[in-house]
Amino acid sequence: MEDLKLKLKQQIIDSLNLQGMKPEEIDDNAPLFGDGLGLDSIDSLELMVLLERNYGIKIEDAREGRKILTSVQTMAEYIQQNSKI
Secondary structure (H helix, E strand, O other): HHHHHHHHHHHHHHOOOOOOOOOOOOOOOOOOOOOOEEEEEHHHHHHHHHHHHHHOOOOOOHHHHHHOOOOOOHHHHHHHHHOOO
16 A cells, blocks of 8 residues: 555656655645645546546546545545556
8 A cells, every 4th residue: 555655646746747746745644635735626637537547447426536535545545445457
């Protein structure tokens, strides 16, 4: 799981072009939106594309997406349980 979280952090940095940020600077349980990493709704779309492209996970329901994209931890748990790749 730790390897997955580290890989996911790097994918988030690359996908969202968070220049100058390192994976170890992202707390596993920090909120990705709002006060945490400070992402916005456009970033959430990018994260959904990342999940589909890299893990075969398609998020159809916005409410489910909000739960999944809460933190790196919640994303990693969802990927472990639902990855099609």
